[in-house]
Amino acid sequence: MTRLVEVPSQFDDRSFDQFAAGYAQAASGGERLLFDAHAAEWASPYGLVGLLAAGEAAGRRAAGGERPLLTVPSSAEVVSYWARAGFFREAADLFEIHGKVPKTKPATESEVLLPVTPVRAAEDVHAVVSTIQQRASAILAKELGLDPKATMGFAMALSEACQNIVEHAGAGGWVAVQSYNWRRKLARRVVVIAVADAGVGFRHSLEPSQAKRFGDRWGDAAALEAALIQGTSRFRDPGRGQGLAGIRRYLARWEGKVAIRSGTARIAIVPKWDDDVPLRDGLPAFPGSQVLLIIPEQGSPQA
Amino acid sequence: MIQHIKVHEVLQQSVAGFYADLVTRPTGRAVRESIERALPAGTIAVMDFTGVGCLDYSCADEIVAKLVREKVRVLLLRCTSDAHRDAIEPVLLGHGLAAVCERPDGTLHVIGAREPAAALLDELVAQHVAARTPGGAIALTAA
Numbered sequence: 001m002t003r004l005v006e007v008p009s010q011f012d013d014r015s016f017d018q019f020a021a022g023y024a025q026a027a028s029g030g031e032r033l034l035f036d037a038h039a040a041e042w043a044s045p046y047g048l049v050g051l052l053a054a055g056e057a058a059g060r061r062a063a064g065g066e067r068p069l070l071t072v073p074s075s076a077e078v079v080s081y082w083a084r085a086g087f088f089r090e091a092a093d094l095f096e097i098h099g100k101v102p103k104t105k106p107a108t109e110s111e112v113l114l115p116v117t118p119v120r121a122a123e124d125v126h127a128v129v130s131t132i133q134q135r136a137s138a139i140l141a142k143e144l145g146l147d148p149k150a151t152m153g154f155a156m157a158l159s160e161a162c163q164n165i166v167e168h169a170g171a172g173g174w175v176a177v178q179s180y181n182w183r184r185k186l187a188r189r190v191v192v193i194a195v196a197d198a199g200v201g202f203r204h205s206l207e208p209s210q211a212k213r214f215g216d217r218w219g220d221a222a223a224l225e226a227a228l229i230q231g232t233s234r235f236r237d238p239g240r241g242q243g244l245a246g247i248r249r250y251l252a253r254w255e256g257k258v259a260i261r262s263g264t265a266r267i268a269i270v271p272k273w274d275d276d277v278p279l280r281d282g283l284p285a286f287p288g289s290q291v292l293l294i295i296p297e298q299g300s301p302q303a
Numbered sequence: 304m305i306q307h308i309k310v311h312e313v314l315q316q317s318v319a320g321f322y323a324d325l326v327t328r329p330t331g332r333a334v335r336e337s338i339e340r341a342l343p344a345g346t347i348a349v350m351d352f353t354g355v356g357c358l359d360y361s362c363a364d365e366i367v368a369k370l371v372r373e374k375v376r377v378l379l380l381r382c383t384s385d386a387h388r389d390a391i392e393p394v395l396l397g398h399g400l401a402a403v404c405e406r407p408d409g410t411l412h413v414i415g416a417r418e419p420a421a422a423l424l425d426e427l428v429a430q431h432v433a434a435r436t437p438g439g440a441i442a443l444t445a446a
Contacts, residue, residue, distance in 0.1 A: 122327040129324050129357050152357050152386030159326040159359040167328065242360040242394055249393065 002069065003029060005054070007037035011047030013259060013292050017266075019047075021284035023054050033058045033068040035095065040073040045176035045194035046292050048087045048116055052174050055094035057198035057287040072099030080104065086115025090174060113139060113191065114177035125162045128175060129155045136191070139179055143189050145298035146254060154191075154295070157250045160243035161195045161291050168234065169199025169288060186273055186296055193293040201289055202227050202262040205234050220263035221281040228260060228267050247293065254295050262289040271296075305432060306346045306375075310366070311354035313337050324357040331365025338366070339374055347432060348375045349405075353382045363390040371400045377423050378402045379411070379443075388414060403427065410440035 003026035008015035026033050035051065035058075043051070058068040070091060073079050082088060083104040091097060113136050117128055137151040146154075158177065165173035175195045182190045203223040210226050211218045226232040228248070233240035244258075248269055251258050259268035259276065266280045273296065314322060317333040325331065342348060348370070352358075371378050380391070380402055388404065395401055395415030403411050403423050411433060413420035424441050427433035434444050 122329040123320065125327050126320065126322050126324060126330070129326050129359075130322070133324075133356060149385055152384065153389060155324070155357040156326075156359045156386070156390060159324075159357065160361065163327055163359075163361060240364075242364055242397060246360040246390070246393065 001031045002034045003027075003031045005033055005035050007035055007040050007043075007051065008047075009039045009041045011037075011040055011042065011051070012044035013046045013261075013290075016046065016050055016261065016286075016290070017283050019050070019054070020286040023058075023286060024284040027058065027061060030061075030063060032062060032066055035068060035070045038071045038074045038099075040078055041075065042078070043082065043087075045085070045116075045178045045192050046196070046290065048082065048085060049174040049176050049194045049196035050286075050290055052087070052090055052094060052116065053196040053198040053288050053290065054286075055091065056171070059094055060198070067094060067096045070095035070097050072097060072101055074099075084115075085112055085176065085178070086117065090116050090118060111179055112177075113179055114175065116174050116176045118172055119162045119165045119175050119195070119197075120172035122163075122166055125159055125166060128162055129159050132158055132177060136177070140191065140295075143179060143297065144191060144295065146295070150254065153250045153253075157247045157293060158193055160247055161193060161293060163243060164289065164291065165195065165197045165199070168202075168205040169197040170205075171197055171199035171288065173197025173199065173288070182296075188297040190297065191295045193291075195291040196288065197290075198288040201287065202260070206232065209234050219281070220265035221267070221279055224260055224262055224265050224267040225279065228258070228269070251293065251295065254298065256293060256295040258294075259292040260289060261286065261292075304346070305379075306342055306348040308338055308342070308348055308350045309354075310334065310350055310352055314355070323354060324359075325355055325362040325366065326357055326359045328361045328365055331362035334362070335366045335369055338370065342370075342374060344374055345376050347377045347379070347427070347430065349379045349381055351381045352384070352387055355387065358387045358390045360390055360394055363394040367391050367402060368394045368398050368400060371395065371402055372398060377426055379405060379427075380414075381405045391415075405443065409442045410436065411442060 005022045005026045088101045140146045141148045177193050179191045203220045206223045214222045231241040231245045255271045264283045264285050268276045270276045317337040392414045399416045401415030401420040
C-alpha cells in the first residue's frame with residue numbers, strides 16, 4: 001500500500017507545516033510514500049529543498065530502501081520552473097518520478113542565483129560560496145539596493161548556513177538561492193536562501209551538551225533557542241556557535257529574516273515588515289533542519 | 304623578528320582545489336596548522352589577506368582567533384577588507400582577544416576586545432616594530 005503526501009499548491013515556508021503534517025501522518029506506517037505535487041502552482045526555494053529532504057527521509061525509512069514516488073506538477077510551466085531551479089536533477093536520485101520532466105539544465109537566469117545544490121562536505125560549501133559571489137553581486141546591488149560590499153557578507157551568511165549541514169546534520173542536504181518579487185507580502189524584491197536536510201536536527205545535535213541545562217524544558221524549541229538566540233554549539237570550543245550569530249548580525253543590518261524549523265519547532269528573528277511568530281512549538285514532526293534567510297530590497301515602500 | 308604570512312598562498316598549499324575563499328572549519332583548520340608549523344611561538348606576525356575573497360566566521364575563528372590565543376604575541380592583519388574585519392572582530396570579541404589592523408595608509412588600529420587592545424600597540428612600539436607618527440597615529444617602522 002502507498003500513502004499519499006500532498007504537496008501544497010503554493011509551497012513555501014508558510015505552507016510547510018501543512019506538508020509536514022501530511023508527511024508525519026503518512027510516514028507513521030511502514031508503507032511507501034507518494035508525494036503528490038500535481039496541483040503545485042508555485043514552490044519557493046524552501047519548498048523545493050524541503051521536498052528533497054522529505055524524499056530522502058522517506059527513502060531511508062522505507063523497507064529495502066525503496067524510493068518514494070513523486071508525481072510532478074501537471075502545469076508544464078511549473079515543471080519547467082522546477083527543472084530550471086535544479087530540483088529534478090537532485091530529485092532523480094531520491095524519488096521514482098512520475099510525469100514528464102523537461103531535460104533542462106539548471107538555470108543561469110537572474111532569478112535563480114543558485115539552483116538546488118547538494119551540500120555534503122566542506123568542498124560543496126566552497127563551490128556554493130564561489131558560485132554565489134560570481135552570480136549574486138550585481139543582483140544584490142542593482143535589484144536589492146544593497147551596498148556592493150554586502151555581497152561578501154551574503155556569501156558569509158550562506159557559507160555558515162550550509163556548514164550547519166556539514167557540521168551537525170549527520171546527513172547531506174541542499175541549498176537554493178533565488179531572487180523574486182514578493183508582491184504578496186512586501187511589494188518588493190527579496191533574495192531567499194533556503195537550506196534543508198533530513199539529518200538529526202538541532203535537538204539531537206545539542207542534547208549531550210545542553211539538555212541538562214534546560215531540564216524539563218528541553219526539546220526542539222529549547223534547542224533552537226539555544227542555537228539561534230544563545231549561540232550555543234555541541235562543541236565545547238568557545239569559538240563555536242558563531243555562525244548563526246553572524247547570520248543574525250548580517251540580516252539585522254539589512255532588515256532580513258531568519259527562520260529555522262527543526263523537529264516539532266520553528267524559531268524566527270522577525271523583522272518589522274513581517275508578522276511571523278518568533279517561536280512555535282508542537283508542530284508536526286519533520287526530520288532534520290530547514291533554514292530560511294530572506295533579504296529584502298532596501299529602501300522601497302512596504303506593502 | 305616579524306613573521307610574514309600570506310594567507311592566500313597558505314590556502315593554496317593547504318587544501319586541494321583552487322580556492323580564494325576562506326570558508327568552512329576544515330579549511331580554516333588546515334590553513335592554521337600550516338601556519339603553525341612555520342611559525343615560532345610567541346612571535347609578532349603579519350598576516351596578509353591579499354587575494355582572499357570571502358572569510359567566514361568559522362575560518363576567522365579557526366585561523367585568527369586560535370593563532371592569537373595560542374601561538375602569536377601580536378598578530379597584525381594587513382590588506383583586510385571591511386568584510387574580512389566584519390568576520391574577524393566579533394570572533395575576537397567572543398574570545399576576549401584583540402589583533403592589530405593596518406590601514407591602507409600604514410597606520411595601525413586595534414580590533415577586538417578593548418582590554419588587550421592598548422597593550423598590543425604598546426608592545427609593538429616597545430619592540431621598535433612600530434612608532435608614533437607626527438600626526439599621533441602609530442605605524443610600522445619596518446615590515
